[in-house]
Amino acid sequence: MLSKRIIPCLDVRDGRLTKGIKFKGNIDIGDPVEVARSYYEQGADEIVFYDITASSEGRDIMIDVVKRVAETIFIPFSVGGGIRTLEDMRKVILAGAEKVSVNSGAVENPKIISEGAVAFGCQCVVLGMDVKKVGKSAKIPSGYEIVIQGGRKYMGIDALWWAREAENLGAGEICLNSIDADGTQEGYELELTHLITTNVKIPVIASGGAGRKEDLLDVLTTAKADAALIASIVHYGTYTIAEVKEYLSGNGVKVREVW
Amino acid sequence: MIAIVDYRAGNLTSVARALQSLKVPCVITDRADELLRADRVIFPGVGAAGEAMRNLRGSGLDACIREIAKSGKPLLGICLGTQVIFEYSEEDNRTTCLGIIPGGVKRFPEGLKERGDPLKIPHMGWNRVQFRGNHPLFEGIPGNAEFYFVHSYYPAPSSGSSIVGETEYGIRFASAVSRKSLVAVQFHPEKSGRFGLRILDNFSRWDGNYAQ
Numbered sequence: 001m002l003s004k005r006i007i008p009c010l011d012v013r014d015g016r017l018t019k020g021i022k023f024k025g026n027i028d029i030g031d032p033v034e035v036a037r038s039y040y041e042q043g044a045d046e047i048v049f050y051d052i053t054a055s056s057e058g059r060d061i062m063i064d065v066v067k068r069v070a071e072t073i074f075i076p077f078s079v080g081g082g083i084r085t086l087e088d089m090r091k092v093i094l095a096g097a098e099k100v101s102v103n104s105g106a107v108e109n110p111k112i113i114s115e116g117a118v119a120f121g122c123q124c125v126v127l128g129m130d131v132k133k134v135g136k137s138a139k140i141p142s143g144y145e146i147v148i149q150g151g152r153k154y155m156g157i158d159a160l161w162w163a164r165e166a167e168n169l170g171a172g173e174i175c176l177n178s179i180d181a182d183g184t185q186e187g188y189e190l191e192l193t194h195l196i197t198t199n200v201k202i203p204v205i206a207s208g209g210a211g212r213k214e215d216l217l218d219v220l221t222t223a224k225a226d227a228a229l230i231a232s233i234v235h236y237g238t239y240t241i242a243e244v245k246e247y248l249s250g251n252g253v254k255v256r257e258v259w
Numbered sequence: 260m261i262a263i264v265d266y267r268a269g270n271l272t273s274v275a276r277a278l279q280s281l282k283v284p285c286v287i288t289d290r291a292d293e294l295l296r297a298d299r300v301i302f303p304g305v306g307a308a309g310e311a312m313r314n315l316r317g318s319g320l321d322a323c324i325r326e327i328a329k330s331g332k333p334l335l336g337i338c339l340g341t342q343v344i345f346e347y348s349e350e351d352n353r354t355t356c357l358g359i360i361p362g363g364v365k366r367f368p369e370g371l372k373e374r375g376d377p378l379k380i381p382h383m384g385w386n387r388v389q390f391r392g393n394h395p396l397f398e399g400i401p402g403n404a405e406f407y408f409v410h411s412y413y414p415a416p417s418s419g420s421s422i423v424g425e426t427e428y429g430i431r432f433a434s435a436v437s438r439k440s441l442v443a444v445q446f447h448p449e450k451s452g453r454f455g456l457r458i459l460d461n462f463s464r465w466d467g468n469y470a471q
Contacts, residue, residue, distance in 0.1 A: 001373055001427055003385040003405060040452070045385055074277055076407060076450050093270055098450065121269060121306050123381060123409045172381065172409075203379045226379060256385045256405045259452050 003256045004220045004248070005045035005227035006241055007205060008234055010035060012081075013052050015061035019235070033068045039234075040073035042241045043259045047073065048101070048175070048205075048229060051081035063095045070096025080128050080175075084109070089116050093124060101175060103128035104148035107155055107162075110169055117170030126205075127171040131159045131192060132179045144192055151179035159192070160199060167200045174200065175229065177207040185211025185232060193223035205229055213239060213247040220253050261463060262297030264324065265289040266314045268339055269305030277449035277456060283463040291323040299462065300327050303449075304339030308364070308412070309351030311343050321357060328359045328441050333467040335396075336443030341436070342412060344443050350412050360438050362416035371429030378429045381411045388424040388434050388446065394469055396442050396461045397424070397435075404454040406446035408434075414445055440467030 011018040016030045029035055036047050049069070051062045059082065066079055079092045080101030089100045089112075100120075106113050106127060116125040132151060136143040144159035163174055176196050178189035188209045197204040206225035210216060210233045219225045233239055245255045261278060263271050265287050278285040285301075286293065294300055302324060304311055315321040327334050328344075336344050343356040348364035356364070371378040385405040390397045413432040416422060423442070424435025434445045442462075448455035 001386065002378075002382065005384050070273065071276055071280070074280070074450060074456055075452050094272075096270075096272060096276065098273070123305070123383065173383065201377075201380055203381075203383050224376060226384070258401060258403050258405075259454075 001254050003045070003254050004225075005205070006043075006216070006244060006248075006255065007046045007048055007227055007229050008039045008044050008241070009048040009050060009207070009229045009231045011050050011052055012062060012065065014055075014058040015065050018052065032065050033072055036069050036077070037072050039241065040075055043245060043256065044075065044241055045256055046075055046227070047077040049077065049079045049081075049097075051079065053082070063091055066092060066095035066097050078126055080126070084112070086112065086115050086119060089120065089124075093120055099124050099126050099173070101126040101128045103130065106166065107146060107148055107157065110165065113166055113169040113171050117172070122170050122172035125171050126173045126175050127163075127166040128175045128177065129159060129162065130177050130179050131189075133189070133192070142195060144195070147179055160195060163196050163200050167202050171202060173203045173205065175205045175207055177229075178209060181209030182207070184209055187211065187215040188219040188223065188225075188228070190218055190223040193219055193225050197224050197226065203227065213244055216244060217248060217251050217253065220248065221251075260297050261285040261299045261301055262294045263287045264294060264300060264302045264320065264340070266304070266311065266318060266320055268303075268311045268314065271303055273447075274301055274303050274337070274449045277459055278463070281456060281460050281463065283459070289318060289320065291319060294320075294323055294327060295330075297332075299333040299335070299465075301335045301337065301462075302340035302344070303337040304343070306339055307350055308339065308343055308348035308354040308356065311339055312354050312356060315343070315357075324357060325359060328439075331440045331467050333462065333465050334441045335462050336441065337449070338410060338445060338447055341414060341443035341445055342410075344441070345414060345416070348412060359441065360416055360421055360436055360443070361418060362414070362421075364412045365415050366412050367429065373429055381409055382413075382428045383409045385451075386426050386428065386434075386446075388426050390424045390435070392423055394423045394435075394437060394442065395465050396458055398461055399457055400454050406434075406444075406448070406451040406455060408446045410445060414443075437469060439469075
């Protein structure tokens with residue numbers, strides 16, 4: 001039986017973590033490679049890197065980070081943020097990432113999903129979706145709309161339609177981020193997660209809102225997510241990944257328990 | 260020296276990096292002479308069976324892999340490399356493969372369920388492997404260890420005697436098979452953390468013998 005995956009997410013800007021990670025001892029660590037190694041050793045099932053670098057020089061630094069991560073950890077990891085062309089995808093994959101995540105780049109040019117799937121295989125292409133609850137309408141029948149630019153720009157695209165479309169285009173996985181829940185630490189958007197994950201055949205990673213261990217239990221059971229993205233809950237030492245997994249396992253969720 | 264077969268089937272550097280972390284010398288090559296000269300060969304791959312077989316036939320590496328499998332040289336198949344070792348794959352309107360192990364590779368059927376929930380395809384993520392027998396490649400691996408899988412087709416050997424590991428995903432399938440000096444796994448040891456690295460380390464020291 002497949003395990004539910006627990007995936008820490010690291011935001012990187014110009015080759016450094018945007019916020020230092022505090023493990024035991026309260027030492028601030030800003031090096032993404034060192035933090036990736038630490039999460040790997042703590043039992044992360046996968047790691048997501050999100051590059052929020054704006055400059056092209058910064059993007060080259062990120063490729064170097066990806067190379068060093070690939071020499072350090074031996075679990076899958078994905079890289080997203082600012083991926084717009086097949087060449088962007090190729091650089092990240094050749095540097096050693098298992099998967100590459102496209103978000104607004106795919107909204108603007110959906111063909112990048114199919115081209116990426118043909119060039120590198122479906123399993124490499126993750127569709128990142130930023131979603132806001134807007135209420136049901138003729139244009140947005142699911143009541144959830146695709147947004148970009150951190151939630152500032154509404155795209156007039158229905159989230160459920162887009163998830164199915166991306167699956168048809170060849171995306172191998174969806175990373176579903178609720179802009180409403182993101183950063184609140186008040187729990188994942190369960191209704192949205194359930195809607196998407198039960199209507200596509202590809203795996204769905206739920207993202208945004210994890211604050212307590214119970215939030216992960218809810219999203220992996222009630223909302224049927226295949227994996228849960230976590231950030232603050234482990235970055236600031238509230239829990240270790242092992243504690244989260246022990247709790248989930250104790251509540252009947254199948255997780256990877258030895259590493 | 261371990262040679263990694265390069266037949267343009269995905270990114271092979273992750274296998275090389277995993278071996279490098281173990282201080283095991285390796286080379287990625289598409290040259291038959293280099294493969295035949297190596298002490299051991301790893302046959303990895305990600306992608307589709309049709310394209311993989313076209314590349315293997317086009318480069319003549321299909322004959323080379325068959326020869327290595329016969330020679331007694333330790334050979335490790337990974338993921339797509341494992342799949343094309345069988346006689347055929349259902350992928351790409353049925354692809355004729357290398358035929359080193361009798362049997363085929365089948366698509367996970369639609370409508371598989373576990374605990375009442377429909378299963379996603381591809382089978383992507385961490386799952387257990389129930390090892391059968393005591394193959395030297397899996398020495399030191401605890402029973403509850405998990406490995407990273409990503410595939411939509413699964414190995415279905417004609418004879419159960421070649422199965423050395425099984426995994427459950429709606430159905431029970433052969434996730435590790437062996438025949439003489441060949442071992443082939445459906446999962447990715449190079450992406451399966453410490454226990455995956457242990458398998459690669461075991462392979463780097465294996466002499467190719469397995470008394471079943």
